[in-house]
Amino acid sequence: MTHFGAVVRNRRERMHLEDRRFSLRQVAQRVGIEPAYLSKIERGDVAPPSEATTIRLARELGEDPDVFLAMAGKVSSDLQEIVRKRPRLFADLIRQLKAAPDDAILRVVREVRDGDW
Amino acid sequence: MITLEDDRLVFRFPEVHENARCVIEFQRTLRIPDDDTDYPLPPGLGPLPLRQLDDYARRLPENWQRRGGVIAPMHQAEAMWIEFEANSGFPSYPFAVKIASGKVCAITGDTWVNHLNDDPQDYVTLPEQPWLDGYCVEKGVIRQFVAMRLGKGYTVEEQLTGAARHGGIQIAVYPMKRERYRELAARETRVRYAKMPPGVVACMAPCEMGLAPGGRMRQEVYDDPYGLGVWDQRRSSRCFVTIANSTQWMAITGERPPTVPPTARRYTDAGLPWFEWYGGDAAAVAGSKKLKSLASVARMGESEDETPLPENETIEVNRVIGLRSSDSTRVREFSTDEPTHA
Structure with missing residues (x-):
């Protein structure tokens, strides 16, 4: 299975081919971490970063934060909060929809209703 | 179908294609001076909060409830721009998007209709159009969207129709026909990275607030490069966005609205950047004579002996960041905790 860091590196390097701002150093700077730490993440030498950093990385690389969090083995704190408030209801819903x-x-999914205008 | 996700309207057409997904967001911004100078693009200061109108039905007047859609807060004389994102799949799934305020088309100045027209073109196309900041008054020039109370005569709706019936913003999105997308995808055999967002039809309507033409800004509205026949007009989705002023917003939702954005003067004096968009070889539409004939907010205020726009002094913009359609990111936002992308 492809590890989180490999996905990050692959994505960043593809973007770097077309835009030099996606160097390891510049991406790390914009995300707010040390380049050496991003390098370790990309190599899989360390565990995926915190939720906040993972979300910033996803946005920087044009990826869905929830997808990146899932690849990092995490669930966003807002989703956890939603389940915590009505655990039985949401746990049941998710299990029923899993397949x-x-x-x-x-x-x-709840849609935005279109009315009469 | 339209869903509300993190203050963004997400339009999906799973019955057309799995890649047919686009996102529309309303960005807070500073109001540019309304002084007949052509300014570059101001920054995004974060999305306007959006809430499902139905969640507050009991606190809303009946005519608001009837519209459905979502509700957003804006301060009097606050400006905003609309961000489009259509980057689902490769190639990006194309969409045609209609935008109106008070049911007046922001591109042509014509009254809202539910279908697309190409003579003159009354829609923008995604992924070509990254954002829209105002009314298309000339080729390459728009007048900024500025929120004004309905009933005072400033809004585009009131100036063109003489009535203050609808207000708000209306947006409609039409996906490209599935077979035309497949042809497009087949032609795009060369693998390259492209980042752009997807689309649907949504409508943002005012109740007590509408949008009026503010200062002039350099921004092109691009010609449809695909042709009217490629759009699937049987599958469009609509959404009405009602604009509430900050007092109404707090009374309805119980939430505080975002703070008032900085003035253009304060922002610029702090050395923060403005933006310019280079769309490559894309051709631009001519602009609407109807919309061009309208009085801007400041001009109308002068004729009415009112001062609708506080702090409207001319400013000199020295720091402008160029953004190109070939860039893999299109960051036009400033935040205090991250550096801007140069």
């Missing part, structure tokens, strides 16, 4: 196809899950 459902994407379009079926989208059908239970």
Whole structure:
């Protein structure tokens, strides 16, 4: 299985091919970590970073923060809070939907209602 | 279908294509001086909060409830811009997007209709158009979206129709037809990285607030490079965004609205950057004579002997960051804890 760091490195290097601002050093600077630490993350020498850093990395690299968090083995704190407030309801909902196809899950998502205007 | 995710409207058309997804966000920004100078693009100061209107139905007037959609707070005379993101899949799934305020098209000045027109073009296309800051008054020039109370005569709706019935912002998104996207994808055989967002139809409507034309800004609205026939007009989605002033917002949601943005003078004097967008070879639409004929907020205030825009002094912009369509990121935001991308 591809580790988190490899995905980060692959993504960053692809962007670096077209934009020199995506060097290891500049990305680390914008994300607010040391270049040496980002290098270790990319090599898989250290565990994935904190939730906040993972989210900043995702946004910097144009990726979905939830997807990056999942690859890092984490669940965002706002999702945890949602489940904590109504644990039985959401746990049951998630288990029931675990094998459902994407379009079926989208059908239970709350939509923005279009009215009469 | 439209969902509200982290203050962003996410439009999906899973029945058309799995990549048919686009995101629309309303960015807070500083108000540029309304002095007939052409300014560069101001920064994004973070998204306007959006809430499902239905969550507060009991506190809302009946005509607000009927519109559905979402609600957003804006201060009197506050400016905003609309950010489009259509980067789902490769190539990015294209969309046509209509934008109106008070049910008046921001591109042509015509009354809202639910279909697309190409003569004159009354929509923008994604991923070509990264954002829209105002009304298209000339080729390469817009007048900034500025929130004003309905009933005072400043809004585009009131100036063009003589009535203050709708207010707010209306947006509609149409995906490219599935078969045309497949043809497009087949042509894009060379693998390259592209970052752009997707789209649908949404509408933002005012209740007590509408949008009026503010200062002039250099921004092109691009010609449709695909042609009217590629858009799937049977599958559009709509959303109405109601604008509440800050007092209404607190009464309705119980939340504090964002703080008032800094003035253009304070922002610029702090050495912070403005922006310029280079869209490459893309052609721009001509601009609307109807919209060009409207009085800006400051001009109308002069004729009414009012001062609707405090701190409207001319400023000199020296620090401008160029952004290009070929860039893999299009950062036009300033935050105090991260450096801006040069």
